[in-house]
Amino acid sequence: MPLELYVTTWLSLLLRWAHIVTGIAWIGASFYFIWLDARLNVPPRNPEHDTVAGDLWAVHGGGFYHAQKYQVAPPALPEPLHWFKWEAYFTWLTGFALFIVLYYVDARAFLIDERVAQLTPATAIASSVGLLLASVVVYQVLCRVITNTPIFTLVGSGVVLGACWLATHLYSGRGAFLQIGAMIGTIMVTNVAHVIIPSQKRLVAAKRDGTPLDPALGLEAKRRSVHNNYFTLPVLLAMISPHFAFLYAHTWSWAILFALFVAGALIRHWFNLRNRGHNLPAVPAAALAILVAVAVVIAPAVKAPVAGPSGAVPGVSFVQVHGIVQERCVPCHSSTPTNPVTNGVPAAGIAFDSPRDIATWASRIYERAVVTRTMPLGNATGMTDEERDVLALWFTRGAPVE
Numbered sequence: 001m002p003l004e005l006y007v008t009t010w011l012s013l014l015l016r017w018a019h020i021v022t023g024i025a026w027i028g029a030s031f032y033f034i035w036l037d038a039r040l041n042v043p044p045r046n047p048e049h050d051t052v053a054g055d056l057w058a059v060h061g062g063g064f065y066h067a068q069k070y071q072v073a074p075p076a077l078p079e080p081l082h083w084f085k086w087e088a089y090f091t092w093l094t095g096f097a098l099f100i101v102l103y104y105v106d107a108r109a110f111l112i113d114e115r116v117a118q119l120t121p122a123t124a125i126a127s128s129v130g131l132l133l134a135s136v137v138v139y140q141v142l143c144r145v146i147t148n149t150p151i152f153t154l155v156g157s158g159v160v161l162g163a164c165w166l167a168t169h170l171y172s173g174r175g176a177f178l179q180i181g182a183m184i185g186t187i188m189v190t191n192v193a194h195v196i197i198p199s200q201k202r203l204v205a206a207k208r209d210g211t212p213l214d215p216a217l218g219l220e221a222k223r224r225s226v227h228n229n230y231f232t233l234p235v236l237l238a239m240i241s242p243h244f245a246f247l248y249a250h251t252w253s254w255a256i257l258f259a260l261f262v263a264g265a266l267i268r269h270w271f272n273l274r275n276r277g278h279n280l281p282a283v284p285a286a287a288l289a290i291l292v293a294v295a296v297v298i299a300p301a302v303k304a305p306v307a308g309p310s311g312a313v314p315g316v317s318f319v320q321v322h323g324i325v326q327e328r329c330v331p332c333h334s335s336t337p338t339n340p341v342t343n344g345v346p347a348a349g350i351a352f353d354s355p356r357d358i359a360t361w362a363s364r365i366y367e368r369a370v371v372t373r374t375m376p377l378g379n380a381t382g383m384t385d386e387e388r389d390v391l392a393l394w395f396t397r398g399a400p401v402e
Contacts, residue, residue: 005340005341005343006343008101008105009343011097011101012098012101012102015094015097015098015101016098018090018094019091019094019095019098022087022090022091022094023091023095023239025087025091026087026088026091027232027236029084029087030225030228030229030232031229031232033084033225034225034226034229034272034275035275036056036067036069037069037222038272038275038276039056039275040053040054040055040056040069041054041055041056042054051070051071051072051073051074051075052068052069052070052071053069053070053071054068054069055067055068055069056068071215072203072213072215072218073203073207073213077204077207077208081204083197083200085192085193085196085197088188088189088192088193089189089192089193091185091189092185092186092188092189095182095185096182096186099178099182103128103175103178104125104128106341107121107124107125108121108378109341109377109378109380110172110174110175111124111125111128111171111172111175112124112171112172112175113171113172113173113175113378116168116169116170116171116172117169117170117171119170119171124170124171124175127170128171128179128182131163131166131167131179131183132182132183132186135163135183135184135186135187136186136187136190138159139156139187139190140190142155142156142159143223143224157262160180160258160261161254161258163180163183164176164180164254164255164257164258164261165254167179167180167254168248168253168254168257169254172248173245173247173248173249173250173253173374174241174242174245174248174374176248176253176254176257177238177241177242177247177248177253177257178238178239178241178242180238180257181234181235181237181238181239181241182238184231184234184235184238185231185235187231188227188228188231188235191224191225191227191228192224192228195220195221195224196221196224196225199217199218199220199221200217200221202214202217203217203218226272229268229272230265230268230269232268233264233265233267233268234260234261234264234265236264237260237261237264238257241257245367245368245372245374245375246298246300246367246371246372247260247298248374249371249372249373249374250298250372252297252298256294256298259290259293259294260290260291260294262287262290263287263288263290263291263294264287266283266284266286266287266290267284267287269283270283270284270287300371316390316393316394316397318355318394318400318401318402320390320394321358321390321391321394322355322358324383324387324390324391325352325358325365326352327381328369328376328381328382328383328387329352329365329369329375329376329381330352330353331376331380331381332346332347332376332377333346333347333348333350333351333352334346334351334352334353335351335353339380350364355401356401358401359399359401362394362395362399363395365391365395366391366392366395366399369383369388369391370388370391370392370395373388
């Protein structure tokens with residue numbers, strides 16, 4: 001195994017691990033503070049003498065906790081004052097580093113699909129970075145221009161839909177889904193770094209200096225925090241999407257991605273409403289309806305065997321199937337693979353070394369080689385349409401191995 005490939009594999013493992021850990025911390029904090037803000041008790045108080053806007057009692061881990069939120073700031077700043085920012089920063093840094101290792105270093109295999117667009121690796125990478133920057137600029141402009149929440153949601157949704165269409169017409173399916181996820185994640189971390197944390201720092205500085213506090217700073221920070229909260233489920237979907245080729249390999253992948261984003265945002269909206277005491281079953285019902293509709297629309301159709309001139313249905317022998325698998329699939333899916341990108345182990349832990357192995361993984365072969373046509377990866381071994389038809393006919397007849 002080449003040393004550089006071994007190093008890249010370790011980087012991929014460690015970055016994935018770190019990205020998941022920091023992402024859990026960031027999203028967990030988002031979920032908790034949105035929940036906390038919605039659950040605050042606001043008993044009658046004298047606003048002239050009490051700056052507390054609400055409080056909450058909780059029990060967890062064998063202890064009682066008392067959390068308070070102030071209308072703007074407490075009478076005196078405590079020490080230490082805890083900040084929540086590094087979770088966001090390290091989630092983005094590890095995610096972007098992982099994007100580089102997986103999709104930029106081997107752009108021709110993972111980011112580019114010549115059936116979609118004829119891009120060179122340099123062009124694909126440059127356009128990817130450009131879209132990350134453009135997403136931030138467009139979002140910031142929308143935030144400054146549109147203050148009405150329903151209108152912002154409508155316009156923002158249209159922009160996301162357009163971005164989904166553009167990405168799926170530039171990159172490979174899995175690359176496009178990750179690109180959109182990276183764009184939303186970049187918007188989220190920009191909210192933290194350039195709006196939320198600076199607003200909090202100005203509030204802290206004003207309190208320490210004894211100058212008047214501007215409540216608008218906190219309101220705008222909260223607005224961006226709420227935006228990030230609604231982005232979480234769509235971003236998580238984008239993160240796991242490479243494992244589900246039937247989504248990103250579909251002709252309407254851009255519409256599928258957008259529909260799933262909407263479903264995720266609706267689910268998050270239901271939780272947020274419920275936290276405020278408003279349980280609206282229609283919201284999760286709408287999300288479920290979207291998921292069911294997507295599942296029905298993209299359900300694969302089984303190809304019927306095509307009859308020959310005599311009216312007889314041509315047969316497919318396992319010898320034919322075995323030959324195709326050996327030539328097109330085994331270079332990666334074997335206990336002794338010859339493709340160097342596998343690092344000397346079967347890709348995804350799947351080997352087709354025997355007829356029994358092939359029968360065991362028949363449904364996966366059918367899904368990836370016939371339905372989604374995402375395997376072989378980048379069609380590196382040159383599987384033909386005729387060979388895919390042979391695999392389809394074999395599978396629809398029960399995948400016999402004799």
